Amino acid sequence: MKLTSEQLQTYENQGYLFSPNLFSQAEVNVMKGELPRIYADAKLGTIVEKDGTTIRMVFGVHTYNPIFNSLGKQARIVEPAMQILDSQVYIHQFHINAKKALTGDTFPWHQDYAYHHEEDGIPTPRVMIAIIFLDEVHEFNSPLMLIPHSHQEGLIAKNNYTEQHSTYKDDPDWMANVTSDDNYAIDLANLKRLEKKYGIVAPKGSAGSILFLHPNCIHASGVNMYPFDRSLVVIIYNSTENLTLSLENPRPEFMASSDYTPIEILLNQI
Helix, strand or coil: CCCCHHHHHHHHHHCEEEECCCCCHHHHHHHHHHHHHHHHHCCCCEEECCCCCCEEEEECHHHCCHHHHHHCCEHHHHHHHHHHHCCCEEEEEEEEECCCCCCCCCEEEECHHHHHHHCCCCCCCCEEEEEEECCCECCCCCCCEECCCHHHHCCCCCCCCCCCCHHHCCCCHHHHHHCCCCCCCCCHHHHHHHHHHHCCECCCECCCCEEEECCCCCEEECCCCCCCCCCEEEEEEEECCCCCCCCCCCCCCCCCCCCCCCCCCECCCC
């Protein structure tokens, strides 16, 4: 799938582009059918909420699950990523956000590039985020909120270290930045300033829709108070011309890939 010049301009101007129904309900059903097994495996990339049991996120799923491996290579996602980044791409990070009913916690206001720059050594924001809806996203199940045009402000988030919640006290430092106690959360003064300047939107739509997001676009989501889960797949594509710098303490491979092999695009169905 190729984006039109108008779509590319929308992404460049607003910092995001919403594309409804890029995957069929049948394909969504196949992907959702994998989730119970993935959640039960409890591999290294599994992150839980503060209660210590509820699944929050699962990283690196594409490295061992053939369905999600195929998803990350789909032309419907990869071709737009290549257009936006004007180069070949590889998958820097791949994760599932579970947003469990009633227990799925917040994702504070943040910019994804803060983590990829500070924690992974990606030198520039020549990165694109693809967010695939595995459930319908509506006003009741904690839709992703974002501040359009905020990517034009550059990298605002700074590391404001806070002590980890007791659930994570024996975990490595990087763990804090994938919990609701996010060290890179945007401060209130900047949020107020940017909301007055740009406003806030919350893209909603059916399962199978995709949100293409700039890594400096500020976004967040609240607690899922809906009685059903709201799951998303998040794929971080990086340009093969924007490779990570050497770091003393890099994040684990399941969170920040060192395999820079350009993606071989798939045209098949999931």
